[in-house]
Amino acid sequence: MTTTTAPSRTPSAPPGPRRMHLAAHFPGVNNTTVWTGDRVGSQIDFASFEHLARTAERGRFDFFFLAEGLRLREHKGRIHDLDVMGRPEAVTVLSALAAVTDRLGLAATVSATFNEPYELARRLSTLDHLSGGRAAWNVVTTSDAFTGENFRRGGYLDHADRYVRAAEFVATARELWDSWPAGGTPRPVAHQGPHFSVRGEFTLPRSPQGHPVIIQAGDSAEGRDFAAATADVIFTRHSTLEAGREFYADVKGRLPAHGRDADALKIMPGVTFVLGDTAADAQERAATIRRQQVSPQNALVALEQVWGVDLSAYDPDGPLPDFDPVPDPRLAQGRVRIGDPKAVADRWRALSEAKGLSIRETVIETTGRQSFVGTPAAVAEEMAAFVAARAADGFILVPHLTPGGLDDFVDRVVPLLQERGVLRPEYEGATLRSHLGLPEPVRPAGKG
Amino acid sequence: MSVTPCALRPLHLAFALDGPVRRARRGGEAYDPEHYVRLARLAERGTLDFVTLGDSFARPGPDALAVLARVAPRTGRIGLVPAVTTTHTEPFHVSTAVSTLDWVSRGRAGWAVEVSQSRAEARLFGRRDAAPADAMWREAGEAADVAARLWDSWEDDAEIRDAATGRFVDRAKLHHVDFRGSSFSVRGPSITPRPPQGHPVVVVDASTRPAREVAAAHADVALVRAEDPATAGDARAGLRERARALGRDPDRLRVLASLPVELYCSGDAVGLADLIGDWHADGACDGFHLRPADPERDLARLVDGTVPVLQHRCLLRRFYPGATLREHLGLPRPANRYAAARKVSP
Numbered sequence: 001m002t003t004t005t006a007p008s009r010t011p012s013a014p015p016g017p018r019r020m021h022l023a024a025h026f027p028g029v030n031n032t033t034v035w036t037g038d039r040v041g042s043q044i045d046f047a048s049f050e051h052l053a054r055t056a057e058r059g060r061f062d063f064f065f066l067a068e069g070l071r072l073r074e075h076k077g078r079i080h081d082l083d084v085m086g087r088p089e090a091v092t093v094l095s096a097l098a099a100v101t102d103r104l105g106l107a108a109t110v111s112a113t114f115n116e117p118y119e120l121a122r123r124l125s126t127l128d129h130l131s132g133g134r135a136a137w138n139v140v141t142t143s144d145a146f147t148g149e150n151f152r153r154g155g156y157l158d159h160a161d162r163y164v165r166a167a168e169f170v171a172t173a174r175e176l177w178d179s180w181p182a183g184g185t186p187r188p189v190a191h192q193g194p195h196f197s198v199r200g201e202f203t204l205p206r207s208p209q210g211h212p213v214i215i216q217a218g219d220s221a222e223g224r225d226f227a228a229a230t231a232d233v234i235f236t237r238h239s240t241l242e243a244g245r246e247f248y249a250d251v252k253g254r255l256p257a258h259g260r261d262a263d264a265l266k267i268m269p270g271v272t273f274v275l276g277d278t279a280a281d282a283q284e285r286a287a288t289i290r291r292q293q294v295s296p297q298n299a300l301v302a303l304e305q306v307w308g309v310d311l312s313a314y315d316p317d318g319p320l321p322d323f324d325p326v327p328d329p330r331l332a333q334g335r336v337r338i339g340d341p342k343a344v345a346d347r348w349r350a351l352s353e354a355k356g357l358s359i360r361e362t363v364i365e366t367t368g369r370q371s372f373v374g375t376p377a378a379v380a381e382e383m384a385a386f387v388a389a390r391a392a393d394g395f396i397l398v399p400h401l402t403p404g405g406l407d408d409f410v411d412r413v414v415p416l417l418q419e420r421g422v423l424r425p426e427y428e429g430a431t432l433r434s435h436l437g438l439p440e441p442v443r444p445a446g447k448g
Numbered sequence: 449m450s451v452t453p454c455a456l457r458p459l460h461l462a463f464a465l466d467g468p469v470r471r472a473r474r475g476g477e478a479y480d481p482e483h484y485v486r487l488a489r490l491a492e493r494g495t496l497d498f499v500t501l502g503d504s505f506a507r508p509g510p511d512a513l514a515v516l517a518r519v520a521p522r523t524g525r526i527g528l529v530p531a532v533t534t535t536h537t538e539p540f541h542v543s544t545a546v547s548t549l550d551w552v553s554r555g556r557a558g559w560a561v562e563v564s565q566s567r568a569e570a571r572l573f574g575r576r577d578a579a580p581a582d583a584m585w586r587e588a589g590e591a592a593d594v595a596a597r598l599w600d601s602w603e604d605d606a607e608i609r610d611a612a613t614g615r616f617v618d619r620a621k622l623h624h625v626d627f628r629g630s631s632f633s634v635r636g637p638s639i640t641p642r643p644p645q646g647h648p649v650v651v652v653d654a655s656t657r658p659a660r661e662v663a664a665a666h667a668d669v670a671l672v673r674a675e676d677p678a679t680a681g682d683a684r685a686g687l688r689e690r691a692r693a694l695g696r697d698p699d700r701l702r703v704l705a706s707l708p709v710e711l712y713c714s715g716d717a718v719g720l721a722d723l724i725g726d727w728h729a730d731g732a733c734d735g736f737h738l739r740p741a742d743p744e745r746d747l748a749r750l751v752d753g754t755v756p757v758l759q760h761r762c763l764l765r766r767f768y769p770g771a772t773l774r775e776h777l778g779l780p781r782p783a784n785r786y787a788a789a790r791k792v793s794p
Contacts, residue, residue, distance in 0.1 A: 036611045044641050046521070046552045069639040070540070072622065079619040079637070086607065086617075086641040088548035089541065095517035096552035098481070118505065118572040119537060126510040129479040130518040149635035150540045197574030203508045204479070297614035 020387045021394025024056035027402045028067040033084045034292045048403035059410035062435040063105025066090040073334035098131035105432030107136035112166040114151045121173035125204045133208030133431030138215040146333045163222045165195045176202040210440040228254035236269045244391030266393040271371035299360035316360040380416035460735025466502045467743040494751035497776040498527025506568045520553035527773030529558030534591035536573045543595035550643035555772035558649035585658035590629035592666040597625040601637030623786045646781040664690035671706040677732035680705040705733040710741040717753025
């Protein structure tokens with residue numbers, strides 16, 4: 001392996017290509033995961049988490065990312081049984097992964113709706129201590145009473161209140177993380193706000209990163225503002241170049257209003273990839289994967305989510321229903337809504353008629369998420385172009401196989417990205433903040 | 449060569465990793481996970497059943513469950529039992545976190561059920577006032593109950609991966625628990641599949657009256673703080689009787705005497721072996737939970753001094769006969785209540 005000098009970040013040096021940040025998503029509970037075939041392992045055994053995390057670290061990724069589940073999804077009043085389900089509690093798995101990795105950031109998705117600031121701030125600070133400064137928290141909010149049925153809080157918060165609570169939650173956590181001055185005596189925290197009252201002493205010294213890295217996912221105007229005000233990383237779904245550039249400009253444009261510069265927030269879309277020896281080979285693999293992801297049964301479920309009624313009598317290889325949707329929000333619980341049902345149905349029917357597609361083919365075509373499909377060289381080039389065009393600062397890769405879904409990418413694409421100078425050849429620092437090029441948070445003036 | 453069991457009744461040994469935490473408080477330095485790894489590996493070298501790590505929202509120190517999860521991949525056999533409190537936490541989160549510790553340790557997790565009785569802890573949450581011990585422990589019992597139901601809410605063979613029908617799970621083997629307690633309710637099922645041990649080992653310090661009731665009803669291991677074998681023996685008999693009255697098999701409840709120890713020299717270590725032997729001969733307890741004055745020093749003396757003596761006297765095993773904490777304790781893997789109910793119902 002050749003050693004190259006890392007491009008300097010000082011303004012006087014000749015600018016190298018824009019470096020990209022990479023993260024790995026553990027294949028989660030959804031129909032992007034392929035769970036049949038001989039390359040498929042357990043989604044719950046620790047060995048799977050260890051394999052994927054070690055692979056990501058071998059690829060010099062910034063962090064490893066876990067989603068959260070708080071209630072099993074239901075469809076037509078019954079537990080949805082067609083996709084991978086069953087996952088561990090994130091902070092606990094990441095604490096264990098801290099023992100088998102050295103540099104990789106460890107990001108847990110945890111709801112700000114069904115947790116309390118004191119407890120979660122303490123768990124995340126513990127993870128930061130146990131990992132030597134590699135912890136991150138992906139802040140999500142939950143609005144549905146369906147999920148609330150598993151928690152003391154129950155009920156739900158309306159959309160606007162979710163972000164008010166989340167913002168106060170993060171601010172309170174930061175007060176706690178800041179409450180131990182270097183070498184001094186901890187100051188008691190006295191937080192009193194509309195959502196939380198926290199009074200007393202935090203039990204941990206300031207963690208190695210100062211604060212764990214804050215990640216935020218969400219695309220609404222409130223979500224974008226919350227990220228611009230609060231987050232270090234934003235996890236998005238904009239995986240096309242145009243949508244990415246638009247989103248990038250919008251979110252970066254919101255930062256100055258919050259007194260932050262453009263580099264303070266990293267934009268990282270979640271993307272999938274399929275590699276092949278030739279372009280045609282990659283396309284063929286992608287098509288095969290799509291058919292594995294959208295089984296005949298899953299195609300009908302997707303259809304029922306739009307139409308709002310039982311369509312189990314329909315033939316997945318036959319035509320779409322010829323009547324309009326009958327929206328029923330209770331039909332599918334625990335899933336993200338996909339837009340106005342009538343508009344979606346009209347679009348699907350038009351597509352089906354124009355191309356002569358069956359139900360299953362229509363679902364495959366309309367719910368496709370494969371972002372980068374091609375040879376390793378083509379994928380490396382496309383990803384680099386994406387970052388160069390400021391459509392993203394990097395990517396969160398969502399592999400479709402557990403636990404070997406990153407193997408090919410790290411073996412075949414990572415060396416090409418490193419050759420281009422867009423991916424670090426080696427870790428330069430020890431903490432996740434240093435991987436992301438983020439400064440350690442400043443201690444509040446006069447308090448440190 | 450036949451392997452003969454040493455003692456008629458196996459002796460169980462557990463050790464508390466809790467130590468002075470003032471050092472970190474003064475210096476403000478980060479908590480070093482290697483400290484806990486070193487201790488747990490040492491305990492494993494002594495073939496101890498498990499280590500415990502206490503926790504409270506008001507005591508300086510890190511989250512105990514996360515610390516022992518960090519220790520899990522660096523150890524192979526030792527049981528890992530963090531305290532997790534039930535008063536200000538969500539029972540659903542507690543059940544999945546403990547279950548996850550069992551997954552990452554491949555069947556070595558326990559849960560020391562604790563409550564948060566102080567006003568200081570209540571103020572850190574600002575959600576509810578401090579309550580009397582009776583009410584807190586009643587709720588802790590409910591939290592242990594719902595956790596066990598959530599662990600059972602996936603039957604062991606719920607995951608089927610049936611490509612022909614496209615079904616990943618058999619939903620007839622997933623169960624809503626529909627639990628209603630005095631201060632919370634949980635619909636279920638869990639998001640985490642049933643853990644390797646079926647149920648991680650539930651440990652309750654049964655030294656106070658309300659905690660004793662929870663131990664008799666829900667614990668696999670009860671700890672009793674006693675200063676003499678007669679007191680420990682009485683406590684053990686009382687717990688077994690209460691467990692029987694609650695419809696449990698008392699032989700599935702291990703009662704360990706929880707003793708403070710301070711081992712300054714090898715003479716102390718041998719003296720401890722004598723004491724353990726005497727109490728065990730009296731039938732006072734099923735084993736010991738040792739609470740050291742200085743964990744590093746006292747564990748080294750225990751493993752290098754006390755353990756070999758006990759092994760020599762044929763009171764303690766020389767190797768782990770199994771892989772899981774339940775196997776160390778001689779406790780069976782619990783049957784799944786929902787699977788049993790499904791088989792009975794027409």
